[in-house]
Amino acid sequence: MTRVVERPAGAGLLLRVVPPGLYAGRARVLVERAYLVNRRAWLSLVSGFFEPVFFLLSLGYGFGQLVSAVDGVPYPAYVAPALLAASAMNGAIFDATYNLFFKIKYARLYEAVLATPMGPVDIAVGEACWALLRGGLYSAGFLAVMLGFGLVWSPWAVLVLPACLLVALAFAAVGMAATTFMRSWQDFDLVQLLVLPLFLFSTTFYPLSVYPAWLRAVVQWTPLYHAIELTRALTTGHVGWGLLGHVGYFAVMAALGVAVAARRLGRLLTA
Amino acid sequence: MTTPLVEARGLTKSFGSFEAVRGIDVEVHPGEAFGFLGANGAGKSSTMRMVSCTSPRTGGELRVLGMDPDRDGPRIRARIGVVPQLDNLDTELTVRQNLEVYGRYFGLSRAHVRAKAVELLEFAQLAERADDEVEPLSGGMKRRLTIARSLVNDPDLLLLDEPTTGLDPQARHLLWDRLFRLKQSGVTLIITTHYMDEAEQLCDRLVVMDGGRIVAEGSPGELIRRYSTREVLELRFPPGEQDPEPVRDLAERVEVLPDRLLLYTADGDAALAAAHARGVRPVSSLVRRSTLEDVFLRLTGRTLVD
Amino acid sequence: MAARVVGPLRAALLGVEAQWTWYRRNWRATAITNFLQPVLFLLAMGLGFGSQVRPGEATGGAPYAVFLAPALLVLTAVQNAMFESTYAVFSAFKWQKTYLGVVATPITPAQILYGRLLWIALRLLSGAVVFLGVATALGAVTSAGAVWGVPAAVLAGMAFSAPVVAFTATREKPEAFNGLYRFVLVPMMLFAGAFFPLDQLPAWLHPLAWLTPVWHGVELARGAAFGTLGPAAALGHVAYLAALVAVGVLLGRKYFQRRLAV
Numbered sequence: 001m002t003r004v005v006e007r008p009a010g011a012g013l014l015l016r017v018v019p020p021g022l023y024a025g026r027a028r029v030l031v032e033r034a035y036l037v038n039r040r041a042w043l044s045l046v047s048g049f050f051e052p053v054f055f056l057l058s059l060g061y062g063f064g065q066l067v068s069a070v071d072g073v074p075y076p077a078y079v080a081p082a083l084l085a086a087s088a089m090n091g092a093i094f095d096a097t098y099n100l101f102f103k104i105k106y107a108r109l110y111e112a113v114l115a116t117p118m119g120p121v122d123i124a125v126g127e128a129c130w131a132l133l134r135g136g137l138y139s140a141g142f143l144a145v146m147l148g149f150g151l152v153w154s155p156w157a158v159l160v161l162p163a164c165l166l167v168a169l170a171f172a173a174v175g176m177a178a179t180t181f182m183r184s185w186q187d188f189d190l191v192q193l194l195v196l197p198l199f200l201f202s203t204t205f206y207p208l209s210v211y212p213a214w215l216r217a218v219v220q221w222t223p224l225y226h227a228i229e230l231t232r233a234l235t236t237g238h239v240g241w242g243l244l245g246h247v248g249y250f251a252v253m254a255a256l257g258v259a260v261a262a263r264r265l266g267r268l269l270t271a
Numbered sequence: 272m273t274t275p276l277v278e279a280r281g282l283t284k285s286f287g288s289f290e291a292v293r294g295i296d297v298e299v300h301p302g303e304a305f306g307f308l309g310a311n312g313a314g315k316s317s318t319m320r321m322v323s324c325t326s327p328r329t330g331g332e333l334r335v336l337g338m339d340p341d342r343d344g345p346r347i348r349a350r351i352g353v354v355p356q357l358d359n360l361d362t363e364l365t366v367r368q369n370l371e372v373y374g375r376y377f378g379l380s381r382a383h384v385r386a387k388a389v390e391l392l393e394f395a396q397l398a399e400r401a402d403d404e405v406e407p408l409s410g411g412m413k414r415r416l417t418i419a420r421s422l423v424n425d426p427d428l429l430l431l432d433e434p435t436t437g438l439d440p441q442a443r444h445l446l447w448d449r450l451f452r453l454k455q456s457g458v459t460l461i462i463t464t465h466y467m468d469e470a471e472q473l474c475d476r477l478v479v480m481d482g483g484r485i486v487a488e489g490s491p492g493e494l495i496r497r498y499s500t501r502e503v504l505e506l507r508f509p510p511g512e513q514d515p516e517p518v519r520d521l522a523e524r525v526e527v528l529p530d531r532l533l534l535y536t537a538d539g540d541a542a543l544a545a546a547h548a549r550g551v552r553p554v555s556s557l558v559r560r561s562t563l564e565d566v567f568l569r570l571t572g573r574t575l576v577d
Numbered sequence: 578m579a580a581r582v583v584g585p586l587r588a589a590l591l592g593v594e595a596q597w598t599w600y601r602r603n604w605r606a607t608a609i610t611n612f613l614q615p616v617l618f619l620l621a622m623g624l625g626f627g628s629q630v631r632p633g634e635a636t637g638g639a640p641y642a643v644f645l646a647p648a649l650l651v652l653t654a655v656q657n658a659m660f661e662s663t664y665a666v667f668s669a670f671k672w673q674k675t676y677l678g679v680v681a682t683p684i685t686p687a688q689i690l691y692g693r694l695l696w697i698a699l700r701l702l703s704g705a706v707v708f709l710g711v712a713t714a715l716g717a718v719t720s721a722g723a724v725w726g727v728p729a730a731v732l733a734g735m736a737f738s739a740p741v742v743a744f745t746a747t748r749e750k751p752e753a754f755n756g757l758y759r760f761v762l763v764p765m766m767l768f769a770g771a772f773f774p775l776d777q778l779p780a781w782l783h784p785l786a787w788l789t790p791v792w793h794g795v796e797l798a799r800g801a802a803f804g805t806l807g808p809a810a811a812l813g814h815v816a817y818l819a820a821l822v823a824v825g826v827l828l829g830r831k832y833f834q835r836r837l838a839v
Contacts, residue, residue, distance in 0.1 A: 041752060057768075200617050325838060359673065364599060380578060
């Protein structure tokens with residue numbers, strides 16, 4: 001017997017909050033699907049891990065020989081946590097924008113999914129979980145590489161992984177919300193227009209002190225700056241209560257993103 | 272006798288060890304509407320691609336417009352129009368731009384293709400959508416645009432590979448109307464289809480292909496006369512209760528289907544009366560004319576060939 | 578007016594014309610990556626990171642931004658070539674199937690290839706010219722010799738593009754492009770002497786860098802800008818890059834024919 005109307009026993013908070021029809025509590029099925037797809041394309045999955053490592057080797061060690069230390073930190077140890085945060089952002093944005101758009105518009109995957117008891121919220125939650133799982137794996141891999149190169153200086157670094165997941169969640173949520181407004185591939189160049197400057201200018205490669213005062217104020221408002229502050233503090237051990245401020249920044253960002261994405265996605269997919 | 276526009280002798284096409292076309296002889300004459308009828312995988316599209324000079328033949332002889340495709344491919348293609356099975360429109364261009372850009376590949380001047388595009392948009396009933404992108408158009412509109420595009424060089428010969436597959440009845444009839452007009456204006460058509468009504472509507476002459484070979488050739492009427500009877504009597508029964516024995520001798524041929532009997536006969540009404548007289552009590556009965564479908568199923572069988 | 582068969586050059590120009598028709602409507606989709614990206618890199622790496630670098634032997638005695646600018650010219654060309662040679666071509670074969678429409682006209686598969694390559698070269702040229710202008714405005718160009726960086730960048734970009742287009746013509750699925758990006762393009766950009774001189778890498782890596790079009794392009798562009806390029810070396814780099822283009826065109830002709838005339 002297939003149960004169609006009833007919800008699974010032990011329904012969670014989300015099940016009680018979200019109107020029936022939008023959520024069947026089976027988001028994990030989409031995660032399983034993603035696993036099946038990626039098991040076949042594992043090479044592409046694994047290769048994603050190498051990109052930040054290449055950047056670390058090139059920028060940290062090659063490029064880094066041009067400068068000795070930044071803010072008293074040797075260049076590789078300075079740039080590595082920033083690359084970690086940036087790759088969490090890049091992965092999340094890529095999944096939440098390009099991949100999502102492709103699946104909505106071309107693969108018609110969700111059309112088929114929505115013809116079953118699954119609802120749009122199952123889709124949103126399922127896709128987000130998979131993206132986080134994958135992002136978490138990459139972050140863990142990169143962290144291991146940093147450890148191998150002696151770039152992790154503090155036990156606080158164990159918190160880098162959850163920090164990266166939070167950062168990824170926040171970027172994914174906002175990215176997903178933005179995707180629901182996209183009309184064609186042309187709009188994705190705007191995503192590039194936002195992501196690339198974030199990657200380049202958020203104190204990833206050089207300290208904030210390079211900027212004039214007004215520009216410093218602007219950079220300090222941007223999300224990747226907060227992510228980098230967080231990861232850099234944790235791996236170098238400069239930890240203080242102030243870090244909670246960064247955490248709060250991403251919590252708010254994630255909440256706003258999820259709220260908009262869930263509403264818009266529901267309307268878009270069931271329209 | 273005019274020279275044929277297409278002349279094939281023992282034409283074959285293989286993909287690796289798979290033989291898609293196994294030696295066919297075909298002649299298509301100017302002004303004709305010629306059909307290739309066959310199930311999926313019968314070799315129709317491979318034949319079409321060889322005739323359109325986009326696929327080199329494996330063996331046999333082929334002349335298109337009196338020229339050899341291997342040697343004169345571009346010169347032949349300059350004078351034919353091709354409507355492929357799947358639309359390959361440039362979906363990022365507008366409807367009009369699709370026509371203009373394509374026309375330019377035929378070495379036509381900008382002014383010429385501009386004027387031609389206007390004419391073709393009218394012909395395809397797409398003038399109102401001229402400056403819209405292709406992507407949001409309906410299937411029927413895209414198909415009409417592909418046909419319009421194939422006419423941009425005023426071809427002597429138009430090749431249409433399953434022109435109406437997947438279209439709704441309105442769109443099909445509109446397309447048939449356009450193709451009929453082309454035929455009236457003297458364009459030679461070659462059409463592949465697995466729709467029998469389409470073949471009956473459009474083709475003067477056709478061949479039935481099966482497994483890469485031609486199994487029958489003639490006009491639709493000739494084929495029906497040769498391979499079927501004038502009429503077919505369909506007797507419907509509750510599933511499992513159909514018994515051919517009492518009516519076996521009332522028709523030239525009796526076919527048993529899960530819920531009915533098909534009696535192939537010259538006079539359906541007479542056969543029905545005879546069946547009633549013998550106490551055969553079907554749930555319902557129908558007398559209809561034989562169609563190409565009957566011919567086709569007779570020639571290629573009812574089993575799925577995939 | 579009767580339809581006719583056009584010559585190969587005319588056919589290639591028609592390919593460019595078709596692309597231009599598309600580009601006029603869709604330029605926005607790639608404008609930022611083509612034109613703005615290198616400028617952002619110059620600002621961040623050249624000026625931002627460069628502020629941490631003291632001019633020295635490694636940078637040819639010049640400020641880091643001046644050292645980096647000619648290399649960025651080449652990197653931009655190679656990177657722009659990536660998308661235009663992979664997904665754009667793949668889509669025309671597989672997703673949109675526009676090439677299948679074109680071969681039904683008098684245009685041949687080889688002519689489609691020429692048209693595509695010519696179009697890519699023009700795109701790279703426009704990107705390089707714009708970047709050179711901006712870099713000059715930002716003070717990262719200090720010698721007239723830097724102008725030679727434009728042809729060097731286009732040549733290096735095409736030396737990457739032509740073989741990649743040929744490779745694309747053999748693909749049934751786009752997955753390989755990910756690998757190409759991650760394991761060829763990115764390492765090539767990061768380790769072939771663009772951001773820092775090759776001597777800062779272990780010696781065993783040097784021969785690998787010498788194989789890349791980026792290294793030859795950067796040697797040409799930077800050498801011309803700094804006036805350190807001898808004629809023999811210049812000839813060698815140009816010859817190597819031209820050979821890559823030639824190999825790409827020959828393979829591409831073969832694969833386009835195989836793919837489009839089956």
